[in-house]
Amino acid sequence: MSIYPIIMSQTKFMQRDSLSYPYEERGLQFGDGIYEVIRIYQGNYYLLEEHVDRLFRSLEAIKINLETSKEEITRLLNQLLERNDMKKDGKVYLQVSRGSAPRDHVFPEDVPPNLFAYVKELPRNLETIQNGVSTITQRDVRWENCYIKSLNLLPNVLAKQEAKEQGCYEAILHRDGLVTECSSSNVYLVKDGKIYTHTANNRILHGCVRMRVEKFAVDMKIPFLEEGFSVEDISMADELFLSSSTSEITPIIQSDNQQIGNGKPGPITRQLQEAYEKDALIRKLEV
Amino acid sequence: MSIYPIIMSQTKFMQRDSLSYPYEERGLQFGDGIYEVIRIYQGNYYLLEEHVDRLFRSLEAIKINLETSKEEITRLLNQLLERNDMKKDGKVYLQVSRGSAPRDHVFPEDVPPNLFAYVKELPRNLETIQNGVSTITQRDVRWENCYIKSLNLLPNVLAKQEAKEQGCYEAILHRDGLVTECSSSNVYLVKDGKIYTHTANNRILHGCVRMRVEKFAVDMKIPFLEEGFSVEDISMADELFLSSSTSEITPIIQSDNQQIGNGKPGPITRQLQEAYEKDALIRKLEV
Numbered sequence: 001m002s003i004y005p006i007i008m009s010q011t012k013f014m015q016r017d018s019l020s021y022p023y024e025e026r027g028l029q030f031g032d033g034i035y036e037v038i039r040i041y042q043g044n045y046y047l048l049e050e051h052v053d054r055l056f057r058s059l060e061a062i063k064i065n066l067e068t069s070k071e072e073i074t075r076l077l078n079q080l081l082e083r084n085d086m087k088k089d090g091k092v093y094l095q096v097s098r099g100s101a102p103r104d105h106v107f108p109e110d111v112p113p114n115l116f117a118y119v120k121e122l123p124r125n126l127e128t129i130q131n132g133v134s135t136i137t138q139r140d141v142r143w144e145n146c147y148i149k150s151l152n153l154l155p156n157v158l159a160k161q162e163a164k165e166q167g168c169y170e171a172i173l174h175r176d177g178l179v180t181e182c183s184s185s186n187v188y189l190v191k192d193g194k195i196y197t198h199t200a201n202n203r204i205l206h207g208c209v210r211m212r213v214e215k216f217a218v219d220m221k222i223p224f225l226e227e228g229f230s231v232e233d234i235s236m237a238d239e240l241f242l243s244s245s246t247s248e249i250t251p252i253i254q255s256d257n258q259q260i261g262n263g264k265p266g267p268i269t270r271q272l273q274e275a276y277e278k279d280a281l282i283r284k285l286e287v
Numbered sequence: 288m289s290i291y292p293i294i295m296s297q298t299k300f301m302q303r304d305s306l307s308y309p310y311e312e313r314g315l316q317f318g319d320g321i322y323e324v325i326r327i328y329q330g331n332y333y334l335l336e337e338h339v340d341r342l343f344r345s346l347e348a349i350k351i352n353l354e355t356s357k358e359e360i361t362r363l364l365n366q367l368l369e370r371n372d373m374k375k376d377g378k379v380y381l382q383v384s385r386g387s388a389p390r391d392h393v394f395p396e397d398v399p400p401n402l403f404a405y406v407k408e409l410p411r412n413l414e415t416i417q418n419g420v421s422t423i424t425q426r427d428v429r430w431e432n433c434y435i436k437s438l439n440l441l442p443n444v445l446a447k448q449e450a451k452e453q454g455c456y457e458a459i460l461h462r463d464g465l466v467t468e469c470s471s472s473n474v475y476l477v478k479d480g481k482i483y484t485h486t487a488n489n490r491i492l493h494g495c496v497r498m499r500v501e502k503f504a505v506d507m508k509i510p511f512l513e514e515g516f517s518v519e520d521i522s523m524a525d526e527l528f529l530s531s532s533t534s535e536i537t538p539i540i541q542s543d544n545q546q547i548g549n550g551k552p553g554p555i556t557r558q559l560q561e562a563y564e565k566d567a568l569i570r571k572l573e574v
Contacts, residue, residue, distance in 0.1 A: 002389075007310075020307035021315060023294075023403050028308060029382065030440040031318030062445065093390060095316065102289075103380060105440070105447035105471055116310050143442055144428035152439035153317040153392070154349065155430055160392035161350070184392055 004084040008094075008117040011068060011076060013083055019116060026098040027114065030105070031151040033097030034058035038077070039245040039280075040119070043087035046280045047245070048074065050208040054149060055094070061148045064098050064113050080117055090121045091246060097151070122246065124282070129273065132251035132265045133169035135242075137231050138162060140173035140180045140203075147202045159183040170242060172255060175203065177230045185244035186210040187252070189229045189237045190268045196233075199226035209243040209276075216275035222268060234258075239266030248280075249273045291371035295381075295404040298355060298363060300370055306403060313385040314401065317392070318438040320384030321345035325364070326532040326567075327406070330374035333567045334532070335361065337495040341436060342381070348435045351385050351400050367404055377408045378533060384438070409533065411569070416560065419538035419552045420456035422529075424518050425449060427460035427467045427490075434489045446470040457529060459542060462490065464517045472534050473497040476516045477526035477555045486513035496530040496563075503562035509555060521545075526553030535567075536560045 007016045026032035036055045039046040052070050059066055068076075077092060094117035101108030142155045159171040160183040170182040181187055181204040188197045195217050200206045217224040234240060240252040240260045249272050251265035277283070294303045313319035323342045326333040339357050346353055355363075364379060381404035388395030429442045446458040447470040457469040468474055468491040475484045482504050487493045504511040521527060527539040527547045536559050538552035564570070 003311075020309055021312075023306055023308065023382075023405070024290075025308075025315065026444075028312065028315045028384075029322070029438065030444050031438055032441055032444050035316070062441065063448070095310075097315075105444050106451045107444075107448050118310070141431035143430045145442075150441050151316065151318055152441045154319055154437050154439045155432075157313075157317050157319050157392050157394075158349065161394050164393045 002120070004086060004119040006080065006083040008076060008080050008115070010112070010115050011072070013080070016118065021114065022100050024103055025100045025114065026108075027095065027151055029103050031153070032062070033064070033095060033114075033151045034062060034149050035093065035095040035151060036149060037245050038092045038094070040081065040086065040088075040090040040092065040122075041280055041282050042089065043081060044281075045077070045081075045092075047208040047212070048077065050211060052077075054206065054208065055096070058149045059096060061145070062150065063107070064096060066096060066113050066115070068115070077117065080119055084119055086119050088121050089123050090119055092117055092119050095151070124248065128169065128250050129248055130265075132253035134167065134254040135170045135172050135182070135252050135256075136163050136166050136168050137234070137256055138171045138173055140175045142173070145202050146180070146204055147200075147206055149205060156183040169250075170252075172234070174231050177232070178228050179231060179234075180204050182242050185242040185247050185250075187242045188213065188240070189233060190239035190241075190266060191233070191237055193268070194223040194225055195268065196225050196227055196229045198228045207243060209245060209248065212276065212279060213243055213249065213272060216272050216279070220271060220275065222271075234260070237261060239269050241269045241272070249276050289407070291373060291406040293367070293370040295363060295367050295402070297399070297402050298359070300367070303405065308401065309387050311390055312387045312401065313395075314382065314438055316390050318440070319349070320351070320382060320401075320438045321349060321436050322380065322382040322438060323436060324532050325379045325381070327368065327373065327375075327377040327379065327409075328567055328569050329376065330368060331568075332364070332368075332379075334495040334499070335364065337498060339364075341493065341495065342383070345436045346383060348432070349437065350394070351383060353383060353400050353402070355402070364404065367406060371406055373406050375408050376410050377406055379404055379406050382438070411535065415456060415537050416535055417552075419540035421454065421541040422457045422459050422469070422539050422543075423450050423453050423455050424521070424543055425458045425460055427462045429460070432489050433467070433491055434487075434493055436492060443470040456537075457539075459521070461518050464519070465515050466518060466521075467491050469529050472529040472531035472537075474529045474539075475500065475527070476520060476524045477528075477553060478520070478524055480555070481510040481512055482555065483512050483514055483516045483520075485515045494530060496532055496535065499563065499566060500530055500536065500559060503559050503566070507558060507562065509558075521547070524548065526556050528556045528559070536563050
């Protein structure tokens with residue numbers, strides 16, 4: 001799926017081929033920046049406010065001073081869809097780096113951050129959402145501040161690649177046996193009617209869909225426990241699932257070649273998927 | 288100091304203003320790449336072979352398949368200096384990313400890595416080398432594979448910035464009290480005539496100058512112990528110093544506002560600096 005023709009650079013719109021960056025860009029040389037991926041259904045953003053809030057939390061965490069306000073970013077992101085006459089399912093990728101400057105670890109002075117955003121078409125992955133996916137488990141070797149949605153994604157890239165090479169969809173990461181999250185999604189275990197997941201501290205990304213999963217669970221009176229779970233717990237799980245803006249709520253039916261539960265998406269996962277579809281105003285899955 | 292006019296892109300040479308990268312570049316979006324900074328004295332590389340070896344170790348570690356051989360990279364790097372008629376003190380920055388491709392964590396197929404290199408003038412920082420510098424200590428929050436010289440440098444950037452804001456030259460990083468290295472240099476403690484530093488495992492970058500420091504110490508029959516040292520040990524140190532390709536061997540005379548030793552560069556640090564100058568064939572410091 002290619003990028004829509006109009007992209008955003010700083011607070012302007014331009015043709016997608018006219019944007020490029022110098023080799024002395026802090027995103028490129030240090031990964032010194034942050035990003036968001038925002039889901040679009042039928043031309044409408046899902047959880048836009050949550051994503052923009054998180055964008056600003058990440059900016060604050062790494063001390064990038066973006067002069068553009070939340071309201072202005074929101075307005076620009078809406079304009080990006082309008083200018084492309086975007087009416088389909090898709091996603092926006094938005095990135096802010098500390099800017100272009102001669103290479104030096106310390107922050108450059110009087111250099112504006114580099115902001116860009118583009119839209120892509122992205123149909124729902126009905127096959128994986130309906131049937132579930134397989135995962136591997138792997139040690140979480142990332143830095144300590146995974147709550148920052150930063151461009152330092154090399155460990156995530158390597159984990160996801162390893163999953164793919166083993167014929168799997170995702171890698172479940174763990175620190176000393178305690179499951180944190182996946183390489184690009186949050187992960188949850190269901191046991192005896194309760195949902196377990198890692199607490200939203202500095203070790204995981206505070207997923208926007210994760211926040212909804214918690215809300216859906218509370219609404220449905222399903223206990224949502226941020227106590228975490230271990231790699232060993234996985235083999236005894238009734239259900240396992242992951243969530244992200246692009247994967248929505250995806251059942252995990254196998255991990256490290258072991259079947260999860262009865263090997264099919266479980267009832268609580270299904271209930272949460274239904275709640276997601278209702279919340280995102282999208283058509284119900286035909287299971 | 289600006290970049291010399293001729294830079295290298297892939298295996299070609301071009302004018303510095305003609306190179307730019309698309310926004311879908313894996314260095315820019317994931318920090319999915321590695322780099323080297325190589326010292327130049329009077330137009331000659333110092334430790335070139337060591338840097339090229341490490342470049343290939345980093346590439347292997349993150350599974351980037353560069354078709355260009357070590358010999359070819361070496362030849363190109365030498366040509367880069369020749370084409371710029373570079374005869375001064377300086378440094379080359381060289382970066383290899385996994386290439387330009389639509390954003391996806393998993394490796395793109397059939398995409399060539401992006402390689403570029405440029406030369407800058409960089410006089411020796413005689414002031415800091417002679418008089419020493421101040422440091423702060425800070426928790427090491429980086430990922431587990433710091434031996435890979437990757438573009439994921441956000442924690443290093445934040446640590447160095449914090450040091451600067453406290454009026455210091457570097458941040459000494461520690462994990463649970465055990466000193467690993469600095470944000471962009473290795474660090475050593477001298478006590479009772481012995482040099483202590485963190486073992487060259489996955490927690491630190493295996494500095495090219497660090498390898499020389501070890502060799503100099505062995506040559507001078509000074510015990511070089513890779514046992515590490517703690518933050519508490521710093522206050523009792525006789526000497527403290529750091530090393531890197533741009534900082535050479537720089538004495539640390541103060542850390543967290545506490546004086547180190549007698550507050551002046553110590554005799555073992557001086558001996559190592561002399562050995563460095565002899566090894567790099569540069570003029571002796573006039574202390």
